Amino acid sequence: MNTQKLTAASLDQLAADCAAKVPKNLIRVGMSTCGIAAGAEAVLATLRRNVAARGLKIAVEQCGCAGMCYAEPLVEVAVEGMPTVTYGRVTPQIAGEIIEQHVERKLFVQDYIYTVKVDDEK
Amino acid sequence: MRNKKTIFLGDSDQQGREKAVYEALAAAVKAESLDAAVQLVRVAETGKAGQGVVVRILPENIDYVQVKPADAGRIIGESVKKNKKLEDLTPPAKVRQIKIVLRNCGRIDPERIEDYIAGEGYQALKRVLSERTREEWINEMKLSGLRGRGGGGFPTWMKWNFAYRMDSAEKYVICNGDEGDPGAYMDRSVLEGDPHAVVEGMMIAGYLVGAQKGIFYIRAEYPLAIKRIQIAIDQARSYGLLGERILGGDFSFDLQIRLGAGAFVCGEETALIASIEGKRGCPKPRPPYPTVSGLWGKPTVINNVETLANVAQIILRGGAWFAGIGSPSAKGTKVFALTGKVKRSGLIEVPMGITLRQIVFEIGGGVLKDKRIKAVQTGGPSGGVIPEHLLDTPVDYENLQKLGSIMGSGGMIVMDEDDCMVDISKFYLGFCVDESCGKCAPCRIGGVQMLGYLRRISEGKASMEDVDKMERICAAVQRASLCGLGQTAPNPVLSTLKYFRREYVEHIKERRCGAKKCASLLRFTIIQEACKRCGMCLRACPVAAITRSAANVYTIDPAVCVKCGKCYETCKFAAIKQE
Numbered sequence: 001m002n003t004q005k006l007t008a009a010s011l012d013q014l015a016a017d018c019a020a021k022v023p024k025n026l027i028r029v030g031m032s033t034c035g036i037a038a039g040a041e042a043v044l045a046t047l048r049r050n051v052a053a054r055g056l057k058i059a060v061e062q063c064g065c066a067g068m069c070y071a072e073p074l075v076e077v078a079v080e081g082m083p084t085v086t087y088g089r090v091t092p093q094i095a096g097e098i099i100e101q102h103v104e105r106k107l108f109v110q111d112y113i114y115t116v117k118v119d120d121e122k
Numbered sequence: 123m124r125n126k127k128t129i130f131l132g133d134s135d136q137q138g139r140e141k142a143v144y145e146a147l148a149a150a151v152k153a154e155s156l157d158a159a160v161q162l163v164r165v166a167e168t169g170k171a172g173q174g175v176v177v178r179i180l181p182e183n184i185d186y187v188q189v190k191p192a193d194a195g196r197i198i199g200e201s202v203k204k205n206k207k208l209e210d211l212t213p214p215a216k217v218r219q220i221k222i223v224l225r226n227c228g229r230i231d232p233e234r235i236e237d238y239i240a241g242e243g244y245q246a247l248k249r250v251l252s253e254r255t256r257e258e259w260i261n262e263m264k265l266s267g268l269r270g271r272g273g274g275g276f277p278t279w280m281k282w283n284f285a286y287r288m289d290s291a292e293k294y295v296i297c298n299g300d301e302g303d304p305g306a307y308m309d310r311s312v313l314e315g316d317p318h319a320v321v322e323g324m325m326i327a328g329y330l331v332g333a334q335k336g337i338f339y340i341r342a343e344y345p346l347a348i349k350r351i352q353i354a355i356d357q358a359r360s361y362g363l364l365g366e367r368i369l370g371g372d373f374s375f376d377l378q379i380r381l382g383a384g385a386f387v388c389g390e391e392t393a394l395i396a397s398i399e400g401k402r403g404c405p406k407p408r409p410p411y412p413t414v415s416g417l418w419g420k421p422t423v424i425n426n427v428e429t430l431a432n433v434a435q436i437i438l439r440g441g442a443w444f445a446g447i448g449s450p451s452a453k454g455t456k457v458f459a460l461t462g463k464v465k466r467s468g469l470i471e472v473p474m475g476i477t478l479r480q481i482v483f484e485i486g487g488g489v490l491k492d493k494r495i496k497a498v499q500t501g502g503p504s505g506g507v508i509p510e511h512l513l514d515t516p517v518d519y520e521n522l523q524k525l526g527s528i529m530g531s532g533g534m535i536v537m538d539e540d541d542c543m544v545d546i547s548k549f550y551l552g553f554c555v556d557e558s559c560g561k562c563a564p565c566r567i568g569g570v571q572m573l574g575y576l577r578r579i580s581e582g583k584a585s586m587e588d589v590d591k592m593e594r595i596c597a598a599v600q601r602a603s604l605c606g607l608g609q610t611a612p613n614p615v616l617s618t619l620k621y622f623r624r625e626y627v628e629h630i631k632e633r634r635c636g637a638k639k640c641a642s643l644l645r646f647t648i649i650q651e652a653c654k655r656c657g658m659c660l661r662a663c664p665v666a667a668i669t670r671s672a673a674n675v676y677t678i679d680p681a682v683c684v685k686c687g688k689c690y691e692t693c694k695f696a697a698i699k700q701e
């Protein structure tokens with residue numbers, strides 16, 4: 001773990017470094033109590049396995065509850081050059097399709113998108 | 123791939139009508155030879171309701187509503203190809219969720235401080251430590267109009283100002299993460315989803331009031347929240363954001379976690395403090411308020427999780443920005459856990475002053491199975507029900523109180539015609555009776571008595587006189603109880619009586635429960651004309667209340683029947699009547 005003690009100036013530097021490091025290609029899985037209860041762990045494992053097996057350049061991370069508990073497990077997918085979307089009620093099978101269709105072929109998977117991110121709705 | 127457009131479409135009412143529009147759009151795309159430049163995507167959810175098929179075109183970010191297959195040609199030919207907006211399909215401005223508290227929830231990895239820092243994290247702390255005086259920052263909080271989100275709605279700046287003005291070398295700030303209301307999980311989600319925002323709020327509160335220590339009080343039933351707050355504290359410490367001489371200045375502050383054992387009353391601030399001190403979690407009379415004499419007798423600020431999660435944003439964007447959101451008496455947003463008979467249940471964050479109807483129908487998507495809405499319950503066991511005809515009331519602290527409910531911490535339950543109001547008040551009152559600490563007589567004894575009357579009403583054994591007696595006890599318990607638990611415990615009873623008195627009368631005079639929820643008032647009988655003599659019910663009945671006569675006629679003995687409903691569910695021929 002880090003042992004650098006921040007000062008006002010180095011906090012800003014760290015913020016800039018961290019912001020620059022946020023991957024352009026990123027999959028996030030909601031891993032709060034509600035997501036885990038709905039099966040998010042299996043979905044996360046499937047995504048990680050597929051990304052590793054195919055050697056894809058996309059990060060897979062966990063995140064908190066986005067509020068749409070009825071649609072868990074939720075998976076947000078950001079691929080450079082495509083709008084960021086959130087898939088809901090994702091099963092390991094749909095997770096496989098997300099990798100194959102969305103990440104590899106740059107085509108959205110039909111019928112499982114719950115939100116489409118637009119710039120003014122940060 | 124460069125200028126590729128995406129057309130998302132979905133049915134805002136989940137009736138599958140997007141399929142036909144999809145086909146029509148696909149044909150239009152083909153006709154214009156745009157196959158390579160456009161992807162059509164059917165979505166599961168549109169975030170809208172009652173607006174037919176909804177289309178969103180990206181990257182232009184154009185929304186169309188009430189789209190029919192016949193509109194496909196125009197959408198592709200004019201809007202997509204020639205960038206001509208179709209005014210007749212453009213929706214009017216709608217209510218929107220505003221995410222301040224939930225800003226990072228679901229957006230960052232809560233176990234990585236670097237994610238938080240990358241998105242303005244700890245910048246508010248830096249500004250508070252380096253710019254302006256404490257008085258000026260407290261004044262900024264005053265300007266924001268932020269009020270406590272733990273239920274009481276006390277102005278946050280005022281609480282901080284009291285503690286700041288106390289002359290004491292030792293002061294504390296406490297984050298109240300007890301969240302005991304049944305059905306509420308707003309605070310849990312914030313602690314789990316954006317722990318550093320609450321940590322930063324605590325640090326700012328600590329600095330402004332002059333405290334050196336802060337304590338997270340989190341119920342033990344929230345293991346993931348506890349884990350993530352602990353990780354956040356450890357990470358902040360490793361970066362020197364907690365501990366000695368924070369950010370190289372002269373502010374020193376540290377945080378620790380204490381676990382609550384899950385008693386509802388321990389969410390009350392004086393009981394919570396007693397619990398941290400290792401005493402029994404019983405409330406104490408106030409004054410003195412915790413800001414004067416709190417933890418270990420020292421000035422203490424207690425704030426709710428959601429209150430604290432607003433703080434850094436107010437510092438960064440200014441009090442005036444925050445005050446620009448919401449209603450005249452309540453600023454900013456409120457997070458609600460929207461549950462019950464609503465299509466889209468979950469956490470929502472909406473501006474104060476929004477109406478309940480907008481919440482249920484525009485954000486929640488309406489009532490499950492499109493049944494009739496009966497009421498909305500807010501405030502959990504301390505709150506009440508708001509009937510359908512008052513759903514246009516703007517949500518704020520005072521309005522809800524006037525209606526006999528409270529804002530509370532944010533539980534919001536939608537009820538339809540299948541919910542029985544006697545049953546609901548019995549549930550909430552039963553909760554308060556179980557959770558009463560027993561220290562004062564009005565709550566301890568009055569609660570049990572009220573519950574006794576409610577039980578008799580639900581069993582059809584009460585008279586109208588009992589209702590009068592119950593109302594008198596309610597008034598006494600409200601007035602004479604020591605803490606908020608007792609003072610508000612009668613609210614569910616009184617508000618259901620106020621708006622749904624006829625349901626009580628129906629239970630008492632007709633011995634009937636319209637919603638078929640009160641088991642004792644149910645009667646199961648066999649409709650002989652429909653009965654096929656299969657004998658399934660006889661086998662299903664756990665108490666042998668069903669008998670078969672020599673003439674092969676099945677009957678239910680009401681004296682033996684325990685109204686479990688098993689026979690009703692089992693019969694394949696709908697030959698069992700439930701009334």
Ligand SMILES: Cc1cc2nc3c(=O)[nH]c(=O)nc-3n(C[C@H](O)[C@H](O)[C@H](O)COP(=O)(O)O)c2cc1C
Pocket residue numbers: 269270271272273274275276278298299300301302303386387388389390391392424425426427429430531605606607
């Ligand atoms: C019975 C009872 C239970 C309470 N439970 C909670 C709770 O779980 N969380 C909370 O923040 N406040 C709870 N409160 C309110 C607290 O006493 C206190 O007002 C609040 O934590 C102050 O924070 P705020 O000003 O930020 O709202 C409860 C009050 C009562 C009477």
Ligand code: SF4
Pocket residue numbers: 387404405557558559560561562563565566603604605606607608609
């Ligand atoms: S009102 Fe109830 S919970 Fe509160 S102090 Fe009295 S007995 Fe205890």
Ligand code: SF4
Pocket residue numbers: 646662663664665666667668678682683684685686687688689690
């Ligand atoms: S309701 Fe239950 S107890 Fe009564 S007759 Fe049917 S199965 Fe037996």
